[in-house]
Amino acid sequence: DVYQKRIFREKVFDVDVQDGQLNVDFEGPDFTCAVSSFVAFPLTKAAEGEKFLKYVEGRRRFHFDNNSKRVLHRPTGDPLAPTDAVRRRGYIAFPREFMRELYYNDTPLAAELGRPLAAHAFAGEIEPVSVCLLPLEDLGKVTVTVSDLVGPGGTIPARAISTSYLSYRLLRSNLDGTVHTIVPRVLMPINSVNMPKGIARRFLLTVHTPADARPGVYKGIAKVQPEKGQTADLPVEFTGHWGTLDPL
16 A cells, blocks of 8 residues: 555546547656556446456555565563553553663563663763553553652753654665564654554653762653543652763
8 A cells, every 4th residue: 555556556537539549648758757557448348447457456466465575573571461540541651671672562571560760870971761651542642751850969950851752664674675574763852652552652761961960869750641541650760870981
């Protein structure tokens, strides 16, 4: 539907032939004038002609499906057992270490449930806090915002935290693209995205730790606001360490 119907857009005309001969000509510069095929049939056989065109479309799909293969990610995670409160909310929220991928068809691990959103960094370091959501129903557009992070040594302001989501994209497995998969690939600098039922999604709260940040645990809230479903305040715990990293 995405590729073939855009490329093979049939143009259909009824032509009144007066002299018994149908003359067809195609004009255009260079390669922009390209005709894949030409089909003609009398209007008295319109039903047969439409049947033939449907047959051609079916054969295109048959050959496309034989030539193009989608190798999808094998789901990981534990079986779902949401509580009544989580079902009413409409989604499961959980943390995940940002170096561990979250695919669209993954579910959370049991060990990830019930934990705060956590990360740690040295002063001056940029570090992401991972917010993972699995919709149990269609949520519409979901927006994630974050509060100031308050700790014993001061505050990391919300303006020092940028929010993005990971976009799933097609990835070719070979050069001609006839074999492909779908992976979390592009970081979109937007804090909201549409979330249909069953498609897991990851947001990243990227903390730009101030250069003068004192060590300690900074706490705040990540607010999840869906168009459909209940708002949730997720606890964030960001640990600052003594010392600084060497400059790049």
